[in-house]
Amino acid sequence: MKKKTIPRVIVLSGYGLNCEEETKFAFELAGAKADIVHLNDLIAKPKMLARYQIMAVPGGFSYGDDTGSGKAFANKMKNHLSKELAAFVARDTLVIGICNGFQILTNAGLLPGALVYNKQARYIDRFVDLKVEKGGANLPAGKAGSPWLVGIKNLSLPIAHGEGKFYADAKTLAALKKGSLIPFVYTRGEMCEYQHMDANPNGALGNIAGVLGGEGRILGMMPHPERAVFFHHLPNFPYLKEKYLRAGKTVPKYGPGLQIFKNAVQYFSR
């Protein structure tokens, strides 16, 4: 029998990141062991990275989005941790950047593209539906699909951002497509049908909601999977709850976002 490994997750915090507690909670719910580490503590002791298999840059408002979302936090990472980060991703590790974390990872050069002002030039909080593209499941040239997205075809998650419109120049976009590095796109699914909403919430190029790097091991995404790990997170929860109860069924406890965290844990228990 294979020995089960419990991966350790480092969840960054500080300077206005604000989703570190729920991101840690989601990883632990999925079976990992997670620590919240302030960026300055990591800068002081960068060797601690060796202890971790997963790094999460959570959502938030680092530096208040001043000078452009994610830029100032990424500068600090680049100024102090570039070698260590390169070494971390060179190992067989996983990295996830959620929302502000995604913005940080693009500014830090760990993921391609950029996140710019929403088409409404305003912050927006709503649910979106995501269709998992083939890259999510299968990378080309015989490589396994992104470990983050194993078994996920469709997914409804909330977004909450002011600068989430994905942009890439033609060359980058072509490379993303060729490398199957676009794991999911905004689509009109259950939540958009339910609340009569447009599929693409922010004008993102090619409906892109997230991108992959590091042969699928680095995932950046604007939607928040940790905000949909419980069934009650769904906007149609009150309706679905009533529907389940009338059908004599048990109301599910967990929501669609949890699978992403479970997949990360699963990757290390192969």
Place this chain on the structure above:
Amino acid sequence: MRARIDIIPTIEDARALVKKKQFSALDISGRVESVFVYDSYVIDGRFSKAELVRIARALTNPLIEEAYINTTVQGPRFSYAIEIGFLPGVTDNVATTVQGTIEDTLKKKFSAKDAVYTSRVYLISGKVSPSDVKVIADSLYNALIERAHIKTYKAYIQEGGMGKESAEVRLPKKKAVTAIDLAVSDSALVELGSKGIRDSDGTFRGPLSLDLLSLQAIRKYFTDIGRKPNDIELETIAQTWSEHCKHTIFASEIDEVKDGIYKTYIRAATERIRKEKGKNDFCVSVFTDNAGAIAFDENYLVTHKVETHNSPSALDPYGGAITGIVGVNRDAMGFGLGAKPVANVYGFCVGNPTDTRPLFRDSKMTQKMILPKRILEGVVAGVNSGGNCSGIPTVQGFVNFDDSYRGKPLVFAGTIGLIPRKIRGKLSHEKSARPGDYIVMVGNRVGQDGIHGATFSSATLDTHSPATAVQIGDPITQKKMSDAIIKEARGRGLYTSITDDGAGGLSSSVAEMARESGGCRVNIDTVPLKYPNLEAWKIWISESQERMTLAVPKAKWKEFFALMKSRDVEATVIGEFTSSGRCVVTEGGKNIMDISLDFLHGGFPKRKLVTEESPKIFSEPIRAKRNLSKDVETMLARPNIASFKFISEQYDHEVQMGSVLKPLQGRGKVNADVGVFRPVLDSNKGVLATSALTPRYSLVDTYAMIAASIDTAIRQAVAAGADPDAIAILDNFCWCDSNNPIRLAELKHAGEACYDIAVAYGTPFISGKDSMFNDFKGYDEKGNAIAISVLPTVLVSAISVLPDATKAVSLDLKFAGDLVYMLGETNDELGGSEYFSMLARNAKHGGLGGKKEIVGNAVPKVDTEKNKKLYRALHSAIKGGLVATSMSVGKGGLAVTLAKMAIAGGLGADISLKSDLTADAVLFSESQGRIVVAVDPKKRALFEKKMKGTVFQLIGNVTKGANLNMKINGKSVAKISIVQAEKAYASPFKNY
């Protein structure tokens, strides 16, 4: 050396596209073809060319931007350039970030002379006239805090861009502490109180808001100790005794009520309720701390506090609202040993957004009041920045429009906090600074901002209102401080007491904490400043935001300081708590303030208020022969009833992962009046938050107004699943003209209602606040003097802990065939109703200062005994899972409630009810104690059994049809298409 770096977008920019749309909608004669936006940083400091290149690189994302260093931006050809920057001394958050980036990138710290100033440039192309450009510029900035610089294309090119203007603060050499002679005539004392201390150049420093009685008491105190007071002492007493801090009107004897309104009605109600609840008392800390606290479970408490930020929001809506929300976050952080903010709530009362009549603060008509629409947009944006940046979900809120809010808007901001019951084995809600503990100021530095905030908010808004009272919040500095204190220092036991620096600044926070130890001694020279040359009195009373005062034991200081430093949070020892009984401040080693704490906190002279009754009778509208179907649609499109989805969608309500009942519910995204969330992720328990206000009823009867507001808050909570016996409430009184005996009579009746209704429901007050002078005195467009006072308004906020958050009930109709019940009784109570407001508007009556307003007189009355029975029965039904949908009947009455439920569900309903009332009363009466529910037909018998003994009526069923059909006594009275209803509901704010 001064450098300028411009960062311009190289790809399509949504900001510019949205601005073009906004500019085009302004009242301009020309046509805006296109807009181009770029950001600028003016940097003072000795930086080499190579260093400037590194700085520019750090500020640029090359994929989407490019940088210009000390060169003219080569944008598209344009007609005019408008640059918007801050005025000196205004908080510039982006500059703080840029400074941090530069220091970290170059690995060198800024010297005292180095600084960054940010601005934004708009290049406007098209056929626009110089006056058009002025209109456009006016839409971009607020002259109280910002500057606008306009250049033609020619000037821009000739002069090499926008120039290198900065907002450097240059204060004259600081003046020494001055002693003030109080041995002067009564009229001179009155002038001192209303205009403030007069400087040597003849100008006044701004109102102390001390009346003659207070100044006489101060004179006596200083005569007795044989010296004149120093300016800092007088300013401190003014802050401490201000209406804002001391709640003088609520505390004073009023008619036969010896102990005053607060003690007699509000506190006494809570004391009686807690006693009657006995073992079931859930209150833990009431009225004594920065927030009130109730039990969450055996491990946690939840706190709640709601504040207003009215006067600042009238002058700078964005700054007023953002400081309102981040300020009330600090009330949670300042509760006990520090609670973590887990939810925000908001409420905005503003003038009618379509009202564009100009008003002025001065008779020369140079100081224009901000119009309601812009106030609304500003306060919405302020709470957006404050709440979203802080990572606190905004779970609930409301908007309310009335002409009476034209002069001063009311901006409510509240924060729910979470704190473990015990921290390191000790009860967390108890704290005490000890003699010998360091007085430590944490967070932001002190500047001239917010001088006289506490005294200013205690006064009427007029020409003399100081611009320094305006501040802008810095949520990231606060977030860093909050995380470092609440998530780290608290658990390590590094401090013994904590409070927030709010109104009155250090003068208030330090003197309050000094009561715990018995005294304090502060060295004003050690307080970190934003810029030099601030006088001691200013440092002491400044309300610069994002600061907390802590008592840190000497033995813990090293560890505390190291922790704060590693989190990039400034912490400074500014003095020591003592047991001397005195509040002492020194400057240059000399005592500049030395007064007894007893006098400071207890010397306020008692006064007696008298009231005068003035019953009013209002006109009744003509109600006959109306098209009621059309009326329902018109009602749904009234701003007080319509969707404010544009606000809910721009406030993050899912951060912290606890969201259960969201601000927008159902398929139709209807605004809910209740929010439910789980603050502890591994507990099923939930917290429910709601709020209510019914200011129109104040016109007729403030007792009825309070009764309805409390009933509505409780009813909304119960409708969504709260146990009526487990609700706590908070009161926010926003009164007007409170020296007027007629207003005081209305206040007293409101106080009586607080006691009666709270006691009858067994619903304790746990915290509250009052703002007594929401009056505006100014001039209309013809230069005529005009006075506008807000309707006596009381916001009642309710909070309740739900044993299982997922049992909460939403408002959307869910399944065709469900039975619709109306719980409670309808009476012809349309006085002060939204329906009558609609009829009045159609009759072209009402409006600013209108005396013959059509209001009606039959305002709703509350029958607490009947309602309590009903609420308990409904709660039992909800607990049993018998209710699929539930919504409290509020503003707009039954028809509006049913329409919202149908819109939310995307379903129709056939309603048929029996009544002796006229059809308009059935549809629109705002009788209290009513809830509409939908029930699975299979559960009919069980539901009706639970409701036995209460007044309820089965009024119809949910359909798949496209309409809401309403019949009374078998006769059709209204047929409303749900599609049309949804359109009407969305209409007033669809372009916001």
